[in-house]
Amino acid sequence: MASSVAEESPPKQAITLMSLPREVQKEIVGHCSQCDLICLALVSKHCRELAAAQLYRNFHIVFPDEDDPAFDSPIDGLAGGLDTFVTSDYDYAKHLRDLSLDTLSGGDKAELAYKPYLFNVSCGKFMNTLLLLTLRKAKSLESFRWNIRVELSRPVYQALHRIETISNVHIRLQSGPSLYEMPPPLPYHASHPTPATSSMAPLQHMSPMNPGPPPPQSFMVPPPNSLFYVPTSTAPPPPLPKPATRAKTPKKTALSKEPPTLSGFKKLKSLAVLDIDTLDVVTELKTCVRNSAGTLTKLKLSFSDILANQARKPPPETDPDDSDPDDEFQVVPVPGPGGGYNDDVSGPARAFRAQEEKKSQESVLGRIFDVEPYIVKKAPKKQREKEKETKEEATLNPGVEFINAIKVVSGKIMRDLHGTGDFTASQQEILATIEHAARKYVASEEAKSRDSNSQGQVGGQSSSDASSSQAAPETPAAPVEEASATDAAPNESSTSLFGQPAATKAKETQKDIDPDDIDIVAPEEQLVDEPAEATVSETPSSVVETSGSVASTTALPNATATTEAATPASEPSESGEVALPNGASLPGVDKAVSTLGVQKNNFKTLAEKLELFESRSISVLKTIQELQAFDSIDHASRIAELEKEMADIHRDIREIKKEMDTVEAEIDDAEKQIRVTADAESAEAHSQRVSEYLRTTRGLALQSLSIYLIPVRASVLSRAIDFRVLKRITLLNVGPQAPIWAHLQKENKESPLPLRKIFTDNVSQIFLTFVSQLEELHEFFILERDVKYKPESFAPKTNTTIDQIRRLVLKKHMPTLKRLMIKNNSDTAWDVNEKAVLLICRQGKELQELACNMGIRVVNLSGLINLRALHIIQLRNDDTCVWVMRETKRFLIDNMSHHPHLKLEWISIDDEDRVERLIRPSDRAKRDKAASKKAKGKQKSSALGGFGNSGNDLFPVLPPPDNWDNGGSSSDEDDELQDQRIEMIDNIHFYDVWGVRIFKKEIVGGRL
DSSP: OHHHHHHHSOOOOOOOTTTSOHHHHHHHHTTSOHHHHHHHHTTOHHHHHHHHHHHTSEEEEEEOOTTOGGGOOSOOHHHHHHHHHHHOSSOGGGGOOEEEEEESSOTHHHHHHTGGGOTTSHHHHHHHHHHHHHHHHOTTOOEEEEOSSOOOOHHHHHHHHHOTTOOEEEEEOOSSSOOOOOOOOOOOOTTSOOHHHHTTOOOSSOTTTSOSOOOSSOOOOOOTTOSSOOOOSSSOOOOOOOTHHHHTOOSOOTTTSOOOSSTTOOSOSEEEEEEEOOGGGHHHHHHHHHHTTTTOOEEEEEEOHHHHHHTSOOOOOOOGGGOOGGGGGOOOOOOOTTSSSOSSOOHHHHHHHHHHHHHHHHTHHHHHTTSSOOOOOOOOHHHHHHHHHHHHHHHHOHHHHHHHHHHHHHHHHHHHHHSOSOOOHHHHHHHHHHHHHHHHHHHHHHHHHHHHHHHHHHHHHHHHHHHHHHHTTTOSSOOHHHHHHHHHGGGTTOBOTTSSBOOOOHHHHOGGGOGGGOOOOOGGGGGSOOOTTSSGGGSOHHHHHSOTTTTTTSSOOOHHHHHHHHTTTOEEOTTSOEEOTTSOEEHHHHHHHHHHHHHHHHHHHHHHHHHHHHHHHHHHHHHHHHHHHHTOSTTHHHHHHHHHHHHHHHHHHHHHHHHHHHHHHHHHHHHHHHHHHHOSSOHHHHHHHHHHHHHHHTOBOOSEEEEESSOOOHHHHHHHBOTTTOOEEEEESOSOOHHHHHHHHHHHHHSOOOOOEEEESOOOHHHHHHHHTSSOOSEEEEEEOOTTOSSOOSSOOOOOOHHHHIIIIIHHHTTTOSEEEEEESSOSTTOBOHHHHHHHHHHOTTOOEEEEEEEGGGOOOTTOTTOOEEEEEEEEOSOOOTHHHHHHHHHHHHHHTTOTTOOOOEEEESOSSEEEEEEOHHHHHHHHHHHHHHHHTTOOGGGGOOBTOOSSSSSOOBOOGGGTTSOHHHHHHHHHHHHHOOEEEEEEEGGGOOSOGGGSHHHHHTOO
16 A cells, blocks of 8 residues: 555655745845856856846946055946946846945045046046946836936936836036036028017117127127126127027927926935035925925935035135145135135125025025925115116216216326326316316206206196097007107207207106016916916016026916916916815915915016116116226226126126026926826826825925035924934034924924934034933934034034033933944044043943044943944044054054953044954854865865874874974963954055944045
């Protein structure tokens, strides 16, 4: 019976690698080394699939420092890897999950490392092309880390947007403005102009701003495309290009807009946008955060040093002879073009500009989190009145011009008579008498002119009123040209001082440029189904023509597309809410509708500013022409001042152009948000409304928030972040932080916060009090920067001491702390004293990493059983001998041999970027054991026996005769000492240490 059952049962098959489930195979292959995987890939197609999934899962490229000989290799990993992804017959890119480009160091060393790959050189463009082809194949990419300041091309961004699996994005933006260029417009036939182009013909009343051929020996406003103002008095300027292309594209269609960069990402879990060099990306960053509001858990943001320096007070202008010789070797970041202190303006003007930039940067975080709209600052009332007076003086009162001309002529005559421009007191008195007489003459003539004008106006008022009342019913909407001509008719008979027709008021002759009369289409009306003619064509043309570069930005987005997209699903009510067909409302659209209203006011304000600069440029240009006509040496300084003022006007016009670009981007973003959210049927709209509701009621559910150099306010964070979820916060050089910690303290009293990891450089009393009230703390990094650190902090220096830190923080949280850094580069107030060291050693059972300043007499690590890394940033020692530091380190290492239970592996004492590794006897034993296992299979059985061994265990094994005279007791003692000795590998860079946070370049440098 048993034999028959055995015959019927199938034979057992041997278990091989190929017979295991695929998940088990992947797990086994995942433990192989890189060399083993390369060999495995050559076995078969199936093995190549398993090996390639591990070999090409992560593609990490690190740019080494130029002075590091350890990375001199003939193999180019970046070019070779991208070439493999692009040109190989096998699709290796389908296994790619993590793509990273990073540098070993930070700062200037890092920039030199990847300088050959910048986007403005051919190598950088080729790298972008290969990267684009790789991303088009990487359909399963999850993490993209671009930690080099090299610009990514727009096609690369587009390829990243199309990868649905991407969830972690880390981008360090390029230095300076983007090199992206819009494609040229399509050619058109000049004999068939379109209605849009014919309606945007340049105005002739803007003769100083009109880019035609200038008159000889005159000055003009520089063309908008130029970077600097260049006077044209010395030589005739080159012929300027015709602005037909810009003037004939009044509306930016979907094809003429720049492709999205950051705004195209959706449903990200982690986002890092670092080294923001311009505020133009804020709108796209806001859209990206909104698109990922339901999934985002980690956010990192930072400004570049150049942008942050623009908001700092400029350095005082000091005499070179009075400079401190110690400061001549200090490295100060040099601001880039357009954003530094090397522009030719006065000290108060630079300080005012820095203050304005500071206000703009303070609103950035509120705009990113979409809790505060973008608001353009209105021109000061005093400035508007001053410009109005200047304008009236230039147009109303020709007597001022007469007085100025008398002054110039009399001064020239006096100089020609005496042969010198240095006038004596009597000569100056004569000139003053002439000027006084001219003023009296002008005053008397203006009085006569006013009397004659008033008599003429009284006689013709009744007839004009009657004619206007009769014409009103027939012509309810008369053109502006006819109205201005009618208003100017009664004044034609009046004469001025020189017998010419008197000029009318600016309000009457230039109604088309009056800011109060600007009729801009309300952005709210773009959502309503109205005729398409009510667009920006109603905007005064003077606003569009003020600057050639501004003309394309003053046009608001087309309302027709928005109407067609938003009207079928919903229409905004009078209250601003968008009602669905079933009667429900969409509160998420309310914010977008209100944003449109704010941007309408912004556009009106910018148009008002442009009018002010227009009047200023006209008056300054006229004055320059008058002074240049006399060709006097005495007026050279005055002409230089006016040229400088004209350059300032041009700079302000460029700033207004940038603001108009921002306003247009905000309007486009709000319109797109309304179109997406108002579609009640789509799943994307439903998800958007849910995430918007959660964000509005609770805030972003971030678990980690890191900000560097961006001003932070407690009012913004309280509305934007859900502190009930936040576990890690990093605030570095973000201004005063006391209000933030006070708000967190209030939230923690209501309900315990889960905050466990903190990194800050503004340690105040309220901060320490808040930290002491947390339930647990796992990571505590505090930093006090050097007084000469740039960019300097807006927050005042705090006066905390190590005793306050010990009583409020260490005494409470030392049992749970895993990483601790107390770093003060300014003074010795935070040096760890004996009480702090005793507390750390007694209660720091979980401490794994420690970085601090301490004295040589308090070095003690006996109780830190889990400490893996120690960084003594500054070892205080009264003895200045060189060997003290070296011997102290060796003494500490020798002392470690008496505590074999300690796990300390990495130690750095008074070194900025180097660390020593300790190898313990247990590690050596494991290494020797592994080596013996490898050699075990190669040994023969005869080698196991000793001298006199008969092959059984009845008798002891004797040593060879050669070793009988060596002394057994002394060798045993040497072996015991050898087992307790700790080996040390020195001169290891911080970036070669993996898994230790206190040695990371971001932590060491105190930046993101």
